[in-house]
Amino acid sequence: GAVVSQHPSRVICKSGTSVKIECRSLDFQATTMFWYRQFPKQSLMLMATSNEGSKATYEQGVEKDKFLINHASLTLSTLTVTSAHPEDSSFYICSARGLAATDTQYFGPGTRLTVL
Amino acid sequence: GENVEQHPSTLSVQEGDSAVIKCTYSDSASNYFPWYKQELGKRPQLIIDIRSNVGEKKDQRIAVTLNKTAKHFSLHITETQPEDSAVYFCAASILGGNEKLTFGTGTRLTIIP
Numbered sequence: 001g002a003v004v005s006q007h008p009s010r011v012i013c014k015s016g017t018s019v020k021i022e023c024r025s026l027d028f029q030a031t032t033m034f035w036y037r038q039f040p041k042q043s044l045m046l047m048a049t050s051n052e053g054s055k056a057t058y059e060q061g062v063e064k065d066k067f068l069i070n071h072a073s074l075t076l077s078t079l080t081v082t083s084a085h086p087e088d089s090s091f092y093i094c095s096a097r098g099l100a101a102t103d104t105q106y107f108g109p110g111t112r113l114t115v116l
Numbered sequence: 117g118e119n120v121e122q123h124p125s126t127l128s129v130q131e132g133d134s135a136v137i138k139c140t141y142s143d144s145a146s147n148y149f150p151w152y153k154q155e156l157g158k159r160p161q162l163i164i165d166i167r168s169n170v171g172e173k174k175d176q177r178i179a180v181t182l183n184k185t186a187k188h189f190s191l192h193i194t195e196t197q198p199e200d201s202a203v204y205f206c207a208a209s210i211l212g213g214n215e216k217l218t219f220g221t222g223t224r225l226t227i228i229p
Contacts, residue, residue: 034217042221042222043205043219043221044217045219046216046217049216091157104150104162104165105215105217106162107161108159110157110159112157
């Protein structure tokens with residue numbers, strides 16, 4: 001099956017710093033990637049939809065200036081959490097869809113962010 | 117937008133018995149309904165999915181049923197095993213549309229040996 005990787009898997013940072021998370025589709029091209037956030041014992045909440053070569057579409061309530069998304073190629077999307085605060089601590093998961101509109105989404109392994 | 121409700125939030129089942137998890141959705145345009153299994157700290161794993169042109173799909177011990185009229189779909193796991201213990205999420209989306217997955221709130225399934 002299709003493989004999606006994320007890096008790093010775990011990151012601890014100080015409050016006020018920025019953290020970049022990478023999402024890569026390893027064996028397929030993805031025009032669309034999605035970024036989710038999952039707090040402990042809760043469901044996955046979509047943050048934004050990332051389309052290659054265009055601006056990301058953010059969900060209501062998600063600050064686009066705080067969560068910067070770049071989808072520069074068909075295999076890589078990045079999420080940068082700027083000026084991170086403890087309330088940003090969460091499990092961030094990306095997913096990627098292949099080129100066909102009917103393709104299934106495949107999830108990355110997630111990144112555990114802890115902001116001290 | 118789409119709203120997906122999932123019940124129950126927790127479910128304990130004796131090993132070997134069946135487990136059923138139910139979801140309802142609000143947007144009649146949704147046409148794709150996947151189910152994911154998530155173990156603690158891991159990524160969601162797709163276990164089965166169904167598209168709106170069929171009413172039922174089965175894969176070994178797992179089956180999903182869809183009632184488009186009532187806008188609900190269910191996951192059925194038969195002959196449960198301890199390794200089935202996990203959190204299960206249903207989701208809905210519009211393939212060929214915005215394709216956003218809207219997730220249910222999750223069901224923590226515990227299989228009692």
